[in-house]
Amino acid sequence: MKFTKMQGIGNDYIYINCFEEKVDDPSALSIRLSDRHFGIGSDGLILIEPSDIADCKMDMYNADGSRGMMCGNGIRCVGKYVYERGIAKKDVLTVETLSGVKTLKLSVKDGKVGEIEVNMGSPILExxxxxxxxxxxxxxxxxxxxxxxxxxxxxxxxxxxxxxxxxxxxxxxxxxxxxxxxxxxxxxxxxxxxxxxxxxxxxxxxxxxxxxxxxxxxxxxxxxxxxxxxxxxxxxxxxxxxxxxxxxxxxxxxxxxxxxxxxxxxxxxxxxxxxxx
Known part of the structure; x- marks a missing residue:
């Protein structure tokens, strides 16, 4: 299986392009691959998947195998991956997550994505x-x-x-x-x-x-x-x-x-x- 290691200010994840690959048990895979001594080493696993309501879907798992709703540093990396790897060549992207669809604005120069602004939605205080x-x-x-x-x-x-x-x-x-x-x-x-x-x-x-x-x-x-x-x-x-x-x-x-x-x-x-x- 092909993977890509990415990081957003040191918050590092293993990314798998599920437009091309299939993961049967992402929780177990995250535990195995996240181990920094016996695996690849990361804070977790993020799957980039097709979506019916956005340009792509982000499915994330922590290093202990637990599923996460959302990751701010991870979603910026998803935006860079999706643009530079040709999944969606748009400087405004939508990404489906378990906490809703997020909109990303990409700063692109010479085909490379620099900073990314993400609308993270409204805070929940109740x-x-x-x-x-x-x-x-x-x-x-x-x-x-x-x-x-x-x-x-x-x-x-x-x-x-x-x-x-x-x-x-x-x-x-x-x-x-x-x-x-x-x-x-x-x-x-x-x-x-x-x-x-x-x-x-x-x-x-x-x-x-x-x-x-x-x-x-x-x-x-x-x-x-x-x-x-x-x-x-x-x-x-x-x-x-x-x-x-x-x-x-x-x-x-x-x-x-x-x-x-x-x-x-x-x-x-x-x-x-x-x-x-």
């Missing part, structure tokens, strides 16, 4: 829809005891659940210890992605992320979007913010009129290969 077991219409700066310590959390879904925690310093954070405690906390019935955020100014923040099913990753696009929303809800930044992640930067804008969140960032090919399945 606890039961995230899902998160809290009372009230929103979860903004609410107390949550994790590992015997109380944190103040804000919860947002961008097609998958996120819990945002503001911290004074992201670099010294013991994320390997507290990340799993958040991910598997009973307040989150479908587990949760957790963003630990340090605010530098009203236009700039840093973020580390613990992703459900993958552990700490270098970047998370939906997490950056959820972080920007949480920053506005907690009156920490304006509606447009530069988010520094371990793998690079994303520009996030929460449009007040449409209520949609727009993410802009790069996508890169790493290499192509073949693997026996």
């Amino acid at each position: 606890p039961e829809k995230i899902p998160a077991s809290f009372q009230g219409e929103k979860v903004v700066n609410q107390p949550l005891t994790v590992g015997g310590k109380e944190y103040r959390v804000t919860c947002v879904s961008m097609g998958n659940p996120h819990c945002i925690v503001f911290v004074p310093d992201t670099k010294s954070l013991p994320i390997e210890k507290i990340g799993p405690q958040f991910e598997n906390h009973p307040a989150f019935p479908e587990r949760v992605n957790t963003e630990f955020v340090q605010v530098h100014s009203e236009h700039e923040v840093s973020m580390r992320v613990w992703e459900r099913g993958s552990g700490e990753t270098l970047a998370c696009g939906t997490g950056a979007c959820a972080t920007a929303v949480a920053c506005v809800l907690n009156q920490k930044t304006g509606r447009e913010v530069l988010v520094h992640l371990l793998g690079g930067d994303l520009n996030i804008r929460w449009d007040e009129i449409s209520n949609n969140v727009f993410m802009r960032g790069p996508a890169e090919f790493s290499f192509d290969g073949t693997v026996e399945i």
